[in-house]
Amino acid sequence: MFRSIRFRLALWYTIVVATTFVFVSLAIYEYINRTLSASLDQTITNEVRWIITRLEKSKLRSESRQTTREDIFEHAGFFPVKEYIEIWDSNGTLFYHSANLGDEDTLAAYAHLPLDQTFQISTITTFRNHDIRLAVQKTPVGSVFLAMPTESITAPGNQLLRIFAWLGPLVIIVAAVGGAYLARKSFSKINQVIDIAQRITADRLYDRIPEHPTDDEIGKIISTFNDMISRLxxxxxxxxxxxxxxxxxxxxxxxxxxxxxxxxxxxxxxxxxxxxxxxxxxxxxxxxxxxxxxxxxxxxxxxGQDHLKQEKVDLGKLIRETYDESVIIASQKSITVTLDSPPHVIVSGDEQRLHQMLLNLIDNAVKYGRDRGTIFLRLNKEDGMAKIRVADDGIGISEHDMARIFDRFYRVDRARSRELGGVGLGLSIAKWIAETHGGTIGVASKVDKGSEFTVILPLSPQ
Ligand SMILES: Nc1ncnc2c1ncn2[C@@H]1O[C@H](COP(=O)(O)OP(=O)(O)O)[C@@H](O)[C@H]1O
Ligand SMILES: [Mg+2]
Known part of the structure; x- marks a missing residue:
């Protein structure tokens, strides 16, 4: 079971879904954290800016320190998130100190602004029991320290992680079940193919797998398999x-x-x-x-055990010799054989077999030819091929029989063929010889008019 493709497919599917889930969860977590911390920094910076503007205003108007303090206090009170504020005068005395800092704690103790800088924002992990984000801004009207707890940004991220942790196993279970179902569904057809393949023997070759409605891979396997059984x-x-x-x-x-x-x-x-x-x-x-x-x-x-010779055969010479023999065979039925002087045509192959092929065709032309008829032998080169034609003016072959005469043992008239000494293998052999020489054999015929057999062979490369 563990070695089956079905199982591996389901397993891979689950692994891919689970990995994707983990990556997506982490990406969301990271994105939320970044967005929230950017917005916290923005809020802190805005607050610092507000306080500085307020300080500058009070200096310009020469307001009393108490009025300014109250105003800042009021502003801080409106702000929903807990914020720590500490302001130092330009001469180094503490001007404002938010109550939530207590008496002995100062923010200045946690942030050390380098001399060449006027603004800095950083996370402080040593402040009491929670992390804070602390901003420092040094201006001519004083130094402002402002901090907010980072809880507000880490809380949603952490909550999300908890949800993902719960969801993870659920996603894996759904993926595993879904993967197993998909794999099972696609393999049920394949199992059917296997079943039928196992059932099929030489006696049950009529069995076919029911065709698949879609043209997918399974459909292709089934039609290929069915084609193969049909051929078998x-x-x-x-x-x-x-x-x-x-x-x-x-x-x-x-x-x-x-x-x-x-x-x-x-x-x-x-x-x-x-x-x-x-x-x-x-x-x-x-x-x-x-x-x-x-x-x-x-x-x-x-x-493939018949080892044909591969020699250069002069077809012109071969057809002339065969012509001499055919004149003798044809004389029994007073048939005239004609052959125009054949050209010099060289093919490569087995001379004895090619001779046998010609004799088979001539033998038929005589057997199924008309008494005192004529047989035409022709050899010529056409389109770079050697073309041999054996034609007679005998009984001819019907359209229906023409398709089958090259089949083994097929004879149009069994009794007549037998009487004439035939067994119905002559044309099968002629066809086989033509094809093993890389050629083709064809027939054109009309009943009672005669037949013409044509053999086309490739020329020998020079
Ligand atoms: N030249 C032809 N004219 C008419 N029928 C032919 C001719 N050649 C072949 N045939 C038909 O094709 C059949 C098959 O030919 P072949 O394989 O040579 O077998 P065979 O000559 O032993 O009968 C023959 O029985 C005959 O019916
Ligand atoms: Mg024959």
């Missing part, structure tokens, strides 16, 4: 289909052979009939070998 599902289905098709293809020749051999064993047959049966069985064996060879080739391609 598709490739598993494809694999299952592939093995089913492969076993079916291998079983057919075996069934044929078995029934033929049983006939040979059980009934009286002539030497000629026996020879025919053996020839049939041989045909089926050859067919099975061809299927297995093709399957092995594709399997190696799938697992």
């Amino acid at each position: 599902d598709a490739s598993f289905t494809q694999m299952k289909q592939f093995s089913a098709d492969a076993s079916h293809e291998l079983r057919t020749p075996l069934t044929v052979m078995r029934s033929q051999l049983e006939t040979a064993l059980n009934s009286k047959i002539t030497h000629l009939e026996l020879k025919k049966i053996i020839a049939n069985c041989l045909d089926e064996t050859l067919r099975m070998s061809a299927i297995i060879e093709n399957l092995l080739l594709l399997a190696k391609g799938d697992t």
Whole structure:
């Protein structure tokens, strides 16, 4: 539990909130203290100024000392905060001494104004049992000492600190609960993803996580995960289909052979009939070998074990040689094969495989071509690529089938293909060869008009 991201997230959240709370509290405390002490200083300075103005006035008017004293006393009495006032004459005698100072205490004993200064304000911690802020002003009409207790400024700050101290644990509890709730809420979806992921096996690939309504991180995880299962599902289905098709293809020749051999064993047959049966069985064996060879080739391609050669291949030469072979194959159906003199085109790759790819296309063109028809072979360079075309004027392929003919074992007409010796792997292999050479293969076709297969390969870097 303590190692889960959920717990750590909630913990971090609480720590951040608590730290922020402490910093904000201290900042407020500091701000209040500063503001209040500035205002206290201002009040004291104003008071001192008032007294000096009063003294100057009394000197100007030659008032009696008693009148001045009474006036100051009255003024001090109006002031709500306790203030200590002490005034010394310019000749050094005590002129005024507020009653709250008592008889033996003088403010002058606490403040020593340097000679070059006329004003000073400072905090005195040694005065009785409380701190005071004391101002001294020296003027020609006398020296004024005025002090006020600092309690008025420290009290609100201290009270605030006490409130914060009470509030602190409450804030931490709320943050912890809130953090835990948020973390739980965001992770409940993730837990759902984990649950489903654990449930999913090859047999349950239809399972999907319910989509998240918002496009946040969780939503992205879910849609990525669902996409991944869909792809897995598709490739598993494809694999299952592939093995089913492969076993079916291998079983057919075996069934044929078995029934033929049983006939040979059980009934009286002539030497000629026996020879025919053996020839049939041989045909089926050859067919099975061809299927297995093709399957092995594709399997190696799938697992990346087929180590293709990387040599310079002269496609012009290769297509000319293939043309010679195709003329022989096509002659069975009296098909004419045409090839204009091919240019010199070099690609890099495996000559044997490229030859196999061309033969597969030509084989199809012959098989699905018209009797006494024509096959066009073309090679040219286009947009810095080699382009090979194999076209026929045969049965053609419908739009629907065109999308699938490159799939393994797919045949438009299974029976006809089989009759012609096909298993539906020729185009899959051609496609794989084109793609492993960094190229593409495509088809254009019209039913009853003919088909044209195009292979585009990158040229070999010089
Ligand atoms: N030139 C073509 N004209 C018409 N149909 C074709 C042509 N080439 C391929 N096809 C169709 O595509 C299918 C798959 O071709 P391929 O993989 O070579 O298998 P196969 O030749 O063994 O049947 C063929 O069965 C056929 O229906
Ligand atoms: Mg074929």
